[in-house]
Amino acid sequence: MARRTAASSYDERDVRVRPGRGSRPRSKLRPAHADATPALVIAVDRGRYTCVLDGRTVTAMTARELGRKAVVVGDRVGLVGDVSGAPGTLARIVRVEERTTVLRRTADDDDPVERVIVANADQLMIVTAVADPEPRPRLIDRALVAAFDAGIEPLLCLTKADLADPAALLASYAPLQVPAVVTRLAPGSPIGVGEVAEHLRDRATVLVGHSGVGKSTLVNALVPGADRATGQVNVVTGRGRHTSTSAVALALPDGGWVIDTPGIRSFGLAHVDPGRLILAFPDLAAETPACPRGCTHADGAPECGLDAALAAGRVDPARLASYRRLLASRDLQAGDWDA
Ligand SMILES: Nc1nc2c(ncn2[C@@H]2O[C@H](COP(=O)(O)OP(=O)(O)OP(=O)(O)O)[C@@H](O)[C@H]2O)c(=O)[nH]1
Ligand SMILES: [Zn+2]
Incomplete structure (x- = not known):
């Protein structure tokens, strides 16, 4: 106090804006970080979250105050700090908005640990080849269960219609009234991709399907420049594959998002009621x-x-x-x- 009066007009404590918690006015009525910038999480890799806002990409980490709450692809978040997206900058995720849907799986049917794969998806596109590899109806069924359970609309996409007739497979799903599209995306003769694009427009669609069904080929046709690797002969098991490979959301040219899930090798349904x-x-x-x-x-x-x-x-x-x-x-x- 003595110093304040003696120093008359100036006290640095009055003018310095301290960084961090202390500088931010708070009251009980005002939520923390009310000024956080809204963004969408499009990829997660080892604790770094790729977010988009106003068409630019910002890398972020989670703020300590979020605790152990998981942030997943599709989450709508609030960012503080440097949200310029300039190289080397890192914003902080301080808030995760309430999710409209949650696509979950357990690693296996007897695994009680639930993992959220994607938040806020409104459609699950189950990609199956009519041949090469042979369709696995049980896996389609399981993916349908996951979608119905999550309140996410399913869409069946039957690829490689140039190799076999999709009629029997379509007939077996007709009673469930699941919408279906058939594609033939062999080089030079893409058929059906326009119809798939129509189903995906302005929606957030998760793609699932086992290896080799043509997911990447489809994504490349839907998202110019996506550059997803195709044609790999995949003999790698879930254990062998890099486990940090997680979902990634790609913007569709006509609006909406397609969310590829390369890391998902199984669809445990222990959580389904x-x-x-x-x-x-x-x-x-x-x-x-x-x-x-x-x-x-x-x-x-x-x-x-x-x-x-x-x-x-x-x-x-x-x-x-x-x-x-x-x-x-x-x-x-x-x-x-x-x-
Ligand atoms: N005949 C035929 N082949 C196709 C069609 N679509 C994709 N393929 C081929 O099928 C192979 C697998 O396609 P990908 O797009 O790599 O399949 P994927 O589902 O992404 O497979 P992973 O990357 O292993 O997960 C490639 O050689 C494609 O060229 C199709 O409609 N007809
Ligand atoms: Zn009953």
């Missing part, structure tokens, strides 16, 4: 109030209301059979795309 899955099938769910408590609605579940509805002709037999097939896929072992 059958009681929640049926909500994706409102016509079937309407018949379940008659079910006994805790009914799994599976084939042979005692006194399941769905059987009564089937007998009374109120539900489509093919649709119910398809639903129960999905339900059963959850209980089968080995969710490896490459199994």
Whole structure:
């Protein structure tokens, strides 16, 4: 105090803006970092988050105050610090906005640890070749379960239609009313990519599919300059593959995002609750109030209301059979795309 009065007009404590916490006015009414810049996370690599805002790319790390909360591709975040995106700069993620959807998986069916793969996706495009490699319907079913469970709309993309007829595969998914597109993307004769682009426009779409089905070929056709590596003969198992390879979001030229998931080698479904899955099938769910408590609605579940509805002709037999097939896929072992 003595110094202040003696020094009369000037005290450096009055004018210096200290960096960090102390400089920021806060009150209980004002959320922390209300001035944080909104951004979208498009890639994650070893604790560094690639974010986009106003069309520029900014690298960020998570602020300590976020704690152990995971930040994933698709997250809408608030950034503070240097958000210029200039080389060598690093912004801080101080906030993660509430997610509209969360696509999860467990590493395997008996693995209780859930991992969030992508946040805020509104569509899951399941890519399957009609031949080379042979389709794996069980894996399609499992991916559908993950999508329905997450409240994300599924889209089936059948590639390599030049090699085999997709009709049988399409027919087996028709009762589930899953939209489907068929492509033939062999060099020189791209067919169907325009239709895929229509389905993807202005939406955030996650791509899944096992190795060699033509995901990268498709992404390259959809996103000019994406430069995804194609044509690798992949004999690498999940263990052998670099585990930090994670999802990456690529901007589509007509709006929207396609999110490639090269690191995902399996689709464990331990987290899926059958009681929640049926909500994706409102016509079937309407018949379940008659079910006994805790009914799994599976084939042979005692006194399941769905059987009564089937007998009374109120539900489509093919649709119910398809639903129960999905339900059963959850209980089968080995969710490896490459199994
Ligand atoms: N005949 C035919 N071949 C295709 C088609 N689409 C892609 N291919 C070929 O299939 C092979 C695998 O395609 P990729 O795009 O690398 O497949 P991917 O799903 O990205 O595979 P990974 O990179 O291993 O995950 C490549 O040799 C492609 O040229 C198609 O529609 N018809
Ligand atoms: Zn039931």
